[in-house]
Amino acid sequence: MxxxxxxxxxxxxxxxxxxxxxxxxxxxxxxxxxxxxxxxxxxxxxxxxxxxxxxxxxxxxxxxxxxxxxxxxxxxxxxxxxxxxxxxxxxxxxxxxxxxxxxxxxxxxxxxxxxxxxxxxxxxxxxxxxxxxxxxxxxxxxxxxxxxxxxxxxxxxxxxxERVPKARPLDLYLAPQLAGWAQTADVARLPDRLSRRIAQFVRQAPQLTPAARVGLSTELAREASAYVSPLPPVDAETFLVGVAVLRRQRDTRALQLEHDRLDRLTPVLDALPHAFPDR
Known part of the structure; x- marks a missing residue:
């Protein structure tokens, strides 16, 4: 505690x-x-x-x-x-x-x-x-x-x-046993700070000792379980990887939808009212 x-x-x-x-x-x-x-x-x-x-x-x-x-x-x-x-x-x-x-x-x-x-x-x-x-x-x-x-x-x-290291791209793949869970899982309530901690753990997991890896993944999975529904019957690290992948996919989809919406509005926003000539 x-x-x-x-x-x-x-x-x-x-x-x-x-x-x-x-x-x-x-x-x-x-x-x-x-x-x-x-x-x-x-x-x-x-x-x-x-x-x-x-x-x-x-x-x-x-x-x-x-x-x-x-x-x-x-x-x-x-x-x-x-x-x-x-x-x-x-x-x-x-x-x-x-x-x-x-x-x-x-x-x-x-x-x-x-x-x-x-x-x-x-x-x-x-x-x-x-x-x-x-x-x-x-x-x-x-x-x-x-x-x-x-x-x-x-x-x-x-x-x-102020001098922070450059973020490296994170290549994550969803485990095959989580394919069905990903179709209905809800991770929208996951706080941004906790989501960043999970992504940081997944990125640094290969460099951790086995004991530290298990301990950190268990603690993060316990915190994330309160914001994820339903909970898949997998180990803590696989669960965290699935949450990170799902969160990234849905954030990417939301950004793409916003970009498409702005593209559709660009002609309206840039056009002059009532077909007024551009002088």
Missing amino acids: TAATDASSAPAERELLTGEAVALDVRPASYLLRAAGTIIDWLTYLLIMFGCLMLLVATGGGLDGALVRALVILILVFGMVILPTTIELATRGRSLGKLAVGARIVRDDGGAIGFRHAFIRALAGVLEIFMTFGGIAALTGLLSTRSKRLGDLMAGAYSQL
């Missing part, structure tokens, strides 16, 4: 609801990707600050000591707060590290971040990244379902993965 609750709460955490209560399936960047992007940004800012300090040492020999200390503090503030805030604000949540891992910082509702979000994240980064060498950020990211660091929690933002 606990495992089922955790499995259902994890997708809910990644689910984004629009103003029309439509759920969007967005993918937060993983912990390792976030760590890699943060390290790249951290090294970049350190190199910039080190270069500014070296320039100050080379050209500021005749400056007053108090002025030198003030310039050093200004360089540190620039490299740790001003520069990260400006870059994220100008690129709408992107930076060198996030470009490298294919991620972007967005608000919790999926919108682009503003000055407040970028400034809070940069200000919190002074403590959790620079002063503790990333220790607080690493610990907070491990405890968060979206790999949020402390600055993300304070600003109400997270790192969204």
Whole structure:
């Protein structure tokens, strides 16, 4: 029961609801990707600050000591707060590290971040990244379902993965014993999220271990059985393949009918009213 609750709460955490209560399936960047992007940004800012300090040492020999200390503090503030805030604000949540891992910082509702979000994240980064060498950020990211660091929690933002792998075509065939069942089966009530999970399992099943394959197919078949009628007397994986094939066929048929309907309406929509000449 606990495992089922955790499995259902994890997708809910990644689910984004629009103003029309439509759920969007967005993918937060993983912990390792976030760590890699943060390290790249951290090294970049350190190199910039080190270069500014070296320039100050080379050209500021005749400056007053108090002025030198003030310039050093200004360089540190620039490299740790001003520069990260400006870059994220100008690129709408992107930076060198996030470009490298294919991620972007967005608000919790999926919108682009503003000055407040970028400034809070940069200000919190002074403590959790620079002063503790990333220790607080690493610990907070491990405890968060979206790999949020402390600055993300304070600003109400997270790192969204934008570089997703290209979908590969899935070749599925209906088992012969399901031919009669497919004529009367109803899979229209199957939720889109569950349908995608079933398709993902069918695609990855050959790479799974036998125990994991049986366990996942049994769990998915149990969830799908509440939305499929009638239930065929076959094993869980064969049932899931049949559901995936039937769902794809009916979705394809619906899209084709919509395309045909639009083709029939195209002459009417493009024509001028009352045979008015096209000038």
